[in-house]
Amino acid sequence: xxxxxxxxxxxxxxxxxxxxxxxxxxxxxxxxxxxxxxxxxxxxxxxxxxxxxxxxxxxxxxxxxxxxxxxxxxxxxxxxxxxxxxxxxxxxxxxxxxxxxxxxxxxxxxxxxxxx
Amino acid sequence: xxxxxxxxxxxxxxxxxxxxxxxxxxxxxxxxxxxxxxxxxxxxxxxxxxxxxxxxxxxxxxxxxxxxxxxxxxxxxxxxxxxxxxxxxxxxxxxxxxxxxxxxxxxxxxxxxxxx
Numbered sequence: 001x002x003x004x005x006x007x008x009x010x011x012x013x014x015x016x017x018x019x020x021x022x023x024x025x026x027x028x029x030x031x032x033x034x035x036x037x038x039x040x041x042x043x044x045x046x047x048x049x050x051x052x053x054x055x056x057x058x059x060x061x062x063x064x065x066x067x068x069x070x071x072x073x074x075x076x077x078x079x080x081x082x083x084x085x086x087x088x089x090x091x092x093x094x095x096x097x098x099x100x101x102x103x104x105x106x107x108x109x110x111x112x113x114x115x116x
Numbered sequence: 117x118x119x120x121x122x123x124x125x126x127x128x129x130x131x132x133x134x135x136x137x138x139x140x141x142x143x144x145x146x147x148x149x150x151x152x153x154x155x156x157x158x159x160x161x162x163x164x165x166x167x168x169x170x171x172x173x174x175x176x177x178x179x180x181x182x183x184x185x186x187x188x189x190x191x192x193x194x195x196x197x198x199x200x201x202x203x204x205x206x207x208x209x210x211x212x213x214x215x216x217x218x219x220x221x222x223x224x225x226x227x228x229x230x231x232x
Binding site for chain 1: 125
């Protein structure tokens with residue numbers, strides 16, 4: 001449980017930055033070399049590498065260096081963990097609305113109010 | 117677009133803390149006074165109020181003070197925004213897998229290798 005909490009801390013923290021979300025978005029369409037990830041981002045290559053490190057630390061991205069090219073890929077399992085956590089909250093919320101609906105239907109119906 | 121980016125920054129950042137996630141989890145089951153939110157958390161009431169401020173700033177929670185009691189409720193729309201962003205990445209990823217599948221199916225089948 002503690003480990004999953006730490007995983008979720010790292011995951012959501014990694015997703016809380018627009019540059020890192022842009023990298024995840026690009027990699028969701030397929031693997032890419034770091035140079036391609038860096039191209040649309042208004043920052044230096046060392047900054048891109050730092051963001052990449054955060055994404056790798058959160059388990060969202062893996063990278064492999066072959067020769068002089070480091071190629072990055074998405075790790076879809078990590079995104080699933082974040083999606084599951086949010087989905088579980090939505091389910092709780094919807095169950096509550098269902099229970100409220102059942103409660104209100106169980107109340108005695110009021111007669112139409114002629115004075116209304 | 118910029119506003120949505122800022123919203124997502126705040127949302128994911130707010131969810132990157134276990135105490136704040138515990139508060140969101142409790143509120144997904146229904147509204148609660150601050151004292152009830154604070155009870156299971158190993159921290160002072162001012163710290164709880166600070167976390168509550170972050171959740172309110174991210175649009176995840178709203179609170180209302182009646183008399184001396186501040187009651188908090190979940191704002192399900194904010195969680196939906198985060199869920200949609202992650203879901204859109206999953207869709208991109210799955211489309212890519214579909215395209216890869218179609219590509220591999222389009223390749224000429226190899227004859228069984230008798231030497232194998």
